Amino acid sequence: MEITMQQVRGRPREFDPEQALSAALQVFWERGYEGASLTELTEAMGITKPSLYACFGNKEALFRKALDLYERDKLCYMRSALQEPTARAVAERLLRGTLAIQTGGGDPRACLGVISMVACTTQADSIKHEVVARQASSHSALVERFERAREEGDLPTHIDPKALASYLTAVMQGMGVQAGTGASAEHLQQLVETTLQMWPSK
DSSP states (O other), X not given: OOEEEEXXXXXXXXXXXXXXXXXXXXXXXXXOTTTSOHHHHHHHHTOOHHHHHHHHOSHHHHHHHHHHXXXXXXXXXXXXXXXXXXXXXXXXXXHHXXXXXXXXXXXXSSXXXXXXXXXXXXXXXXXXXXXXXXXXXXXXXXXHHHHHHHHTTSSOTTOOHHXXXXXXXXXXXXXXHHHHTTOOHHHHHHHHHHHHHTOOOO
Protein backbone atom coordinates (compact mmCIF):
# COMPACT_ATOMS: atom_id res chain seq x y z
CA MET A 1 0.00 0.00 0.00
CA GLU A 2 1.34 3.41 -0.97
CA ILE A 3 0.50 6.66 0.74
CA THR A 4 1.12 10.18 -0.43
CA MET A 5 2.76 12.68 1.91
CA GLN A 6 3.21 16.44 1.39
CA GLN A 7 6.79 17.60 1.46
CA VAL A 8 7.77 20.98 2.83
CA ARG A 9 7.80 22.47 -0.69
CA GLY A 10 4.31 21.18 -1.37
CA ARG A 11 5.37 18.49 -3.82
CA PRO A 12 3.71 15.09 -3.24
CA ARG A 13 5.95 12.14 -2.47
CA GLU A 14 4.87 8.53 -2.66
CA PHE A 15 6.45 5.73 -0.68
CA ASP A 16 5.61 2.34 0.73
CA PRO A 17 5.52 2.55 4.57
CA GLU A 18 6.41 -1.12 4.95
CA GLN A 19 9.48 -0.79 2.74
CA ALA A 20 10.49 2.42 4.49
CA LEU A 21 10.14 0.74 7.89
CA SER A 22 12.19 -2.23 6.70
CA ALA A 23 14.94 0.16 5.62
CA ALA A 24 14.82 1.89 9.01
CA LEU A 25 15.11 -1.49 10.74
CA GLN A 26 18.33 -2.20 8.88
CA VAL A 27 19.82 1.12 10.00
CA PHE A 28 18.81 0.57 13.63
CA TRP A 29 20.12 -2.99 13.44
CA GLU A 30 23.51 -1.85 12.17
CA ARG A 31 23.88 1.28 14.28
CA GLY A 32 21.73 0.80 17.39
CA TYR A 33 19.09 3.30 18.48
CA GLU A 34 21.37 6.18 19.42
CA GLY A 35 23.89 5.47 16.68
CA ALA A 36 21.26 5.89 13.97
CA SER A 37 20.87 9.54 13.02
CA LEU A 38 17.71 10.96 11.50
CA THR A 39 19.69 11.80 8.38
CA GLU A 40 20.82 8.18 7.98
CA LEU A 41 17.30 6.95 8.61
CA THR A 42 15.58 9.26 6.14
CA GLU A 43 18.20 8.62 3.46
CA ALA A 44 17.82 4.85 3.84
CA MET A 45 14.02 5.13 3.90
CA GLY A 46 13.97 7.44 0.88
CA ILE A 47 11.78 10.03 2.62
CA THR A 48 12.09 13.49 4.16
CA LYS A 49 12.06 14.21 7.89
CA PRO A 50 8.54 15.75 7.72
CA SER A 51 7.33 12.58 6.00
CA LEU A 52 8.95 10.43 8.69
CA TYR A 53 7.25 12.39 11.45
CA ALA A 54 3.89 12.40 9.65
CA CYS A 55 3.87 8.66 8.98
CA PHE A 56 5.79 7.12 11.87
CA GLY A 57 6.00 9.77 14.59
CA ASN A 58 9.34 10.68 16.15
CA LYS A 59 12.53 8.60 16.17
CA GLU A 60 11.49 6.73 19.31
CA ALA A 61 8.13 5.77 17.80
CA LEU A 62 9.89 4.68 14.61
CA PHE A 63 12.23 2.46 16.62
CA ARG A 64 9.31 0.81 18.40
CA LYS A 65 7.69 0.06 15.03
CA ALA A 66 11.02 -1.32 13.82
CA LEU A 67 11.15 -3.56 16.90
CA ASP A 68 7.68 -4.84 16.06
CA LEU A 69 8.83 -5.67 12.54
CA TYR A 70 12.02 -7.29 13.87
CA GLU A 71 10.05 -9.53 16.21
CA ARG A 72 7.46 -10.38 13.56
CA ASP A 73 9.81 -11.19 10.69
CA LYS A 74 13.14 -12.10 12.29
CA LEU A 75 12.19 -13.64 15.63
CA CYS A 76 9.07 -15.56 14.63
CA TYR A 77 10.94 -18.81 15.34
CA MET A 78 10.99 -17.91 19.04
CA ARG A 79 7.22 -18.23 19.36
CA SER A 80 7.00 -21.45 17.40
CA ALA A 81 9.92 -22.96 19.35
CA LEU A 82 7.80 -23.06 22.49
CA GLN A 83 5.49 -25.55 20.77
CA GLU A 84 8.24 -28.16 20.41
CA PRO A 85 7.49 -31.40 22.30
CA THR A 86 10.57 -31.42 24.57
CA ALA A 87 12.65 -28.81 26.40
CA ARG A 88 15.72 -29.84 24.44
CA ALA A 89 13.83 -29.44 21.17
CA VAL A 90 12.75 -25.96 22.32
CA ALA A 91 16.37 -25.07 23.02
CA GLU A 92 17.58 -26.49 19.72
CA ARG A 93 14.95 -24.56 17.74
CA LEU A 94 15.91 -21.34 19.53
CA LEU A 95 19.66 -21.87 19.09
CA ARG A 96 19.43 -22.83 15.43
CA GLY A 97 17.07 -19.93 14.76
CA THR A 98 19.58 -17.57 16.34
CA LEU A 99 22.36 -19.15 14.31
CA ALA A 100 20.38 -18.71 11.09
CA ILE A 101 19.89 -14.99 11.76
CA GLN A 102 23.56 -14.44 12.55
CA THR A 103 24.82 -16.35 9.51
CA GLY A 104 22.08 -15.56 6.98
CA GLY A 105 24.27 -13.12 5.09
CA GLY A 106 21.74 -10.41 4.25
CA ASP A 107 21.14 -8.92 7.69
CA PRO A 108 23.51 -7.28 10.18
CA ARG A 109 25.32 -9.82 12.36
CA ALA A 110 24.15 -8.75 15.78
CA CYS A 111 21.06 -8.75 18.00
CA LEU A 112 19.00 -5.57 17.65
CA GLY A 113 17.90 -5.67 21.27
CA VAL A 114 21.38 -6.25 22.65
CA ILE A 115 23.13 -3.53 20.65
CA SER A 116 20.37 -1.04 21.44
CA MET A 117 20.60 -1.71 25.18
CA VAL A 118 24.38 -1.67 25.30
CA ALA A 119 24.68 1.54 23.31
CA CYS A 120 21.90 3.47 25.04
CA THR A 121 22.82 6.28 27.42
CA THR A 122 20.58 7.65 30.15
CA GLN A 123 19.06 9.94 27.53
CA ALA A 124 17.47 6.89 25.93
CA ASP A 125 16.20 5.17 29.08
CA SER A 126 12.73 4.74 27.59
CA ILE A 127 14.18 2.73 24.71
CA LYS A 128 16.23 0.59 27.06
CA HIS A 129 13.14 -0.06 29.19
CA GLU A 130 11.16 -0.97 26.08
CA VAL A 131 13.73 -3.54 24.98
CA VAL A 132 14.06 -4.94 28.50
CA ALA A 133 10.28 -5.28 28.85
CA ARG A 134 9.99 -7.16 25.58
CA GLN A 135 12.84 -9.47 26.50
CA ALA A 136 11.28 -10.06 29.93
CA SER A 137 8.05 -11.16 28.27
CA SER A 138 9.88 -13.66 26.07
CA HIS A 139 11.91 -14.87 29.06
CA SER A 140 8.75 -15.45 31.11
CA ALA A 141 7.23 -17.54 28.33
CA LEU A 142 10.41 -19.64 28.16
CA VAL A 143 10.45 -20.14 31.94
CA GLU A 144 6.84 -21.32 31.83
CA ARG A 145 7.68 -23.79 29.08
CA PHE A 146 10.60 -25.23 31.08
CA GLU A 147 8.45 -25.39 34.22
CA ARG A 148 5.95 -27.48 32.31
CA ALA A 149 8.77 -29.66 31.00
CA ARG A 150 9.95 -30.32 34.56
CA GLU A 151 6.41 -31.12 35.70
CA GLU A 152 6.07 -33.58 32.81
CA GLY A 153 9.33 -35.29 33.73
CA ASP A 154 11.12 -33.98 30.66
CA LEU A 155 13.66 -32.13 32.83
CA PRO A 156 15.36 -33.36 36.03
CA THR A 157 13.60 -32.15 39.18
CA HIS A 158 16.73 -30.39 40.45
CA ILE A 159 16.84 -28.08 37.42
CA ASP A 160 15.65 -24.54 38.04
CA PRO A 161 13.55 -23.46 35.01
CA LYS A 162 14.41 -19.78 35.57
CA ALA A 163 18.12 -20.47 35.70
CA LEU A 164 17.94 -22.71 32.64
CA ALA A 165 16.01 -20.08 30.68
CA SER A 166 18.53 -17.42 31.73
CA TYR A 167 21.42 -19.63 30.66
CA LEU A 168 19.90 -20.30 27.25
CA THR A 169 19.11 -16.61 26.76
CA ALA A 170 22.68 -15.70 27.70
CA VAL A 171 24.03 -18.12 25.10
CA MET A 172 21.77 -16.70 22.37
CA GLN A 173 22.61 -13.10 23.25
CA GLY A 174 26.28 -14.03 23.39
CA MET A 175 26.02 -15.48 19.90
CA GLY A 176 24.69 -12.14 18.70
CA VAL A 177 27.51 -10.23 20.38
CA GLN A 178 30.17 -12.57 19.01
CA ALA A 179 28.65 -12.48 15.53
CA GLY A 180 28.76 -8.69 15.67
CA THR A 181 32.49 -8.82 16.40
CA GLY A 182 33.21 -11.12 13.48
CA ALA A 183 32.89 -14.65 14.84
CA SER A 184 32.73 -17.25 12.07
CA ALA A 185 29.69 -19.37 11.31
CA GLU A 186 31.72 -22.43 12.35
CA HIS A 187 32.43 -20.91 15.75
CA LEU A 188 28.77 -20.07 16.33
CA GLN A 189 27.80 -23.57 15.21
CA GLN A 190 30.16 -24.99 17.83
CA LEU A 191 28.40 -22.94 20.51
CA VAL A 192 25.08 -24.43 19.45
CA GLU A 193 26.36 -27.99 19.44
CA THR A 194 28.17 -27.60 22.78
CA THR A 195 25.09 -26.18 24.45
CA LEU A 196 22.95 -29.05 23.18
CA GLN A 197 25.53 -31.60 24.32
CA MET A 198 25.44 -30.10 27.81
CA TRP A 199 21.64 -30.01 27.96
CA PRO A 200 20.30 -31.63 31.17
CA SER A 201 18.57 -34.95 30.72
CA LYS A 202 16.85 -37.45 32.97
